[in-house]
Amino acid sequence: MKQNILQLTYTLQTIDTAVKQFWETLNKHTVFAFSGEMGAGKTTFIHHLCDYLSVEDAVSSPTFALVNEYHFEEKDRDSIIYHMDWYRLKSEGEAISAGMEDYLVQACKMQVRCFIEWPEKAIGILPSTYVLIEIHATDMHERYMNIFLIG
Numbered sequence: 001m002k003q004n005i006l007q008l009t010y011t012l013q014t015i016d017t018a019v020k021q022f023w024e025t026l027n028k029h030t031v032f033a034f035s036g037e038m039g040a041g042k043t044t045f046i047h048h049l050c051d052y053l054s055v056e057d058a059v060s061s062p063t064f065a066l067v068n069e070y071h072f073e074e075k076d077r078d079s080i081i082y083h084m085d086w087y088r089l090k091s092e093g094e095a096i097s098a099g100m101e102d103y104l105v106q107a108c109k110m111q112v113r114c115f116i117e118w119p120e121k122a123i124g125i126l127p128s129t130y131v132l133i134e135i136h137a138t139d140m141h142e143r144y145m146n147i148f149l150i151g
């Protein structure tokens with residue numbers, strides 16, 4: 001099932017309002033797949049979202065490491081985020097060999113949030129339920145986000 005749950009339009013001036021609305025609507029979910037072409041704004045949105053959550057660690061594109069781990073405080077407890085970038089992966093097999101499926105299985109068990117860039121590289125290893133975020137550049141400064149609940 002693919003259920004449309006939220007749409008957001010924002011510029012870099014209004015991105016923090018979009019981030020707030022995003023998290024207020026979706027914070028109960030665990031796996032977030034950010035889909036959109038190069039330069040669509042996946043990393044930028046995740047960066048602002050991590051700032052909004054007061055993530056303690058430096059947020060950067062995990063293109064080479066595949067996974068960055070961040071921590072933030074949520075209801076007086078330590079919460080973990082895995083920020084993944086699958087751009088360099090060529091297939092689902094390669095994603096599995098690189099341990100991405102293990103990360104996801106663990107994350108779902110422990111409620112570790114996963115923010116995944118380029119999820120289409122290994123869409124088959126995503127859990128049965130996840131949030132799909134499609135980002136489109138409407139012009140140089142504006143982005144349109146269409147958000148679905150899958151599963």
Ligand SMILES: Nc1ncnc2c1ncn2[C@@H]1O[C@H](COP(=O)(O)OP(=O)(O)O)[C@@H](O)[C@H]1O
Pocket residue numbers: 010011012015036037038039040041042043044045117140141142143
């Ligand atoms: N509204 C916007 N949201 C996100 N990025 C924007 C926006 N307007 C312009 N940009 C620019 O677009 C680029 C997005 O890059 P990035 O977030 O790295 O994309 P991706 O991770 O999808 O490849 C950045 O240079 C950013 O400054």
Ligand SMILES: [Mg+2]
Pocket residue numbers: 042043044061085117
């Ligand atoms: Mg990126």
